[in-house]
Amino acid sequence: MIQEYLVASDTEDALKKKRANAKSVFYAGGTEINRIGSTVEAKTAISLAKLGLDTITDEGETIRIGSMVTLQQLIDSPLVPVWLKDAARFCGSFTKRNMATIGGNLALMSDYSYLAPALLASRCRLFTANLTEKGIYSEDSIPIREYHAYHKQFSGTLLLSISIYKDDRFVGSLRFGMSSQSQAAVTVGFGAMKDSEQVISQVRVYVAVHGKGVQRLDKVENGIENGELTRRDDVQLSVGHKLEAVDDISGSSDYKRYIASEGVGQLFSLFIKGGTR
Numbered sequence: 001m002i003q004e005y006l007v008a009s010d011t012e013d014a015l016k017k018k019r020a021n022a023k024s025v026f027y028a029g030g031t032e033i034n035r036i037g038s039t040v041e042a043k044t045a046i047s048l049a050k051l052g053l054d055t056i057t058d059e060g061e062t063i064r065i066g067s068m069v070t071l072q073q074l075i076d077s078p079l080v081p082v083w084l085k086d087a088a089r090f091c092g093s094f095t096k097r098n099m100a101t102i103g104g105n106l107a108l109m110s111d112y113s114y115l116a117p118a119l120l121a122s123r124c125r126l127f128t129a130n131l132t133e134k135g136i137y138s139e140d141s142i143p144i145r146e147y148h149a150y151h152k153q154f155s156g157t158l159l160l161s162i163s164i165y166k167d168d169r170f171v172g173s174l175r176f177g178m179s180s181q182s183q184a185a186v187t188v189g190f191g192a193m194k195d196s197e198q199v200i201s202q203v204r205v206y207v208a209v210h211g212k213g214v215q216r217l218d219k220v221e222n223g224i225e226n227g228e229l230t231r232r233d234d235v236q237l238s239v240g241h242k243l244e245a246v247d248d249i250s251g252s253s254d255y256k257r258y259i260a261s262e263g264v265g266q267l268f269s270l271f272i273k274g275g276t277r
């Protein structure tokens with residue numbers, strides 16, 4: 001439970017405050033930190049509210065979304081692509097959407113994440129800030145797949161912003177849960193490119209599976225790219241084989257494998273038909 005609330009004056013100050021206190025967390029919207037039964041354990045909260053990370057800007061070839069941008073801001077902004085608005089709408093509560101941030105959602109990388117499957121499928125980049133062992137401030141830009149693959153190693157990293165390419169990449173995500181308020185059993189994200197000769201490339205398939213984390217299905221990605229998986233049925237079969245799932249309150253492992261394969265199959269089919277999300 002939070003007993004101390006500090007307000008960082010800039011990004012370096014936030015990192016320094018965090019390093020000074022092992023039992024501290026960055027405080028964005030606070031919706032997970034304050035949730036009953038939260039996964040986040042901390043005594044000190046370091047507010048990111050004064051860091052100016054709450055804007056969405058057009059940078060020519062990319063759109064830059066500050067980590068403190070709320071899910072509602074994503075929905076309201078004309079700059080944000082439809083696929084990301086769709087994912088933000090997975091959060092059914094207007095009140096929560098006005099508090100919950102994109103940075104907090106990504107940092108959690110939860111197995112019922114609203115945004116992670118879509119953002120991972122988009123191949124966006126993340127701007128991050130850190131302190132070196134000697135306490136020197138540094139900023140970096142990393143592909144989101146790296147942030148997912150080495151998530152534990154990024155635990156002290158401050159997310160500054162998310163950079164999304166304004167290309168014609170297909171990105172889609174679908175959420176399957178008992179209701180918009182309950183934790184999803186499965187959330188799928190699918191992204192890919194197709195050139196004028198219909199050659200498919202840069203396929204990304206990510207699935208957040210309740211009880212089993214956010215999984216990258218790289219064998220499915222490779223199968224689609226190298227032409228082994230060309231039909232929706234083949235893609236679905238492959239997703240069902242590769243997905244790791246367990247039985248829990250959100251559904252049986254068989255259900256999760258079935259619904260994840262349906263979800264990816266739907267998005268793959270839409271992509272092949274040239275649809276947009």
Ligand SMILES: Cc1cc2nc3c(=O)[nH]c(=O)nc-3n(C[C@H](O)[C@H](O)[C@H](O)COP(=O)(O)OP(=O)(O)OC[C@H]3O[C@@H](n4cnc5c(N)ncnc54)[C@H](O)[C@@H]3O)c2cc1C
Pocket residue numbers: 025026027028029030031032033034035036040048067068096099100101102103104105106107108110112113114115157158159160181182183184
């Ligand atoms: C009833 C209820 C249901 C929920 N259901 C879902 C759900 O279905 N799916 C889902 O994804 N989430 C769910 N959540 C969790 C939460 O609302 C969202 O994940 C939200 O997007 C978290 O963002 P936040 O800004 O509130 O994060 P916070 O609660 O402020 O922080 C969450 C974590 O992220 C870290 N963090 C925050 N910002 C940064 C940053 N810029 N850099 C590095 N670390 C950072 C914090 O230190 C903390 O560890 C639910 C919460 C509640 C209360």
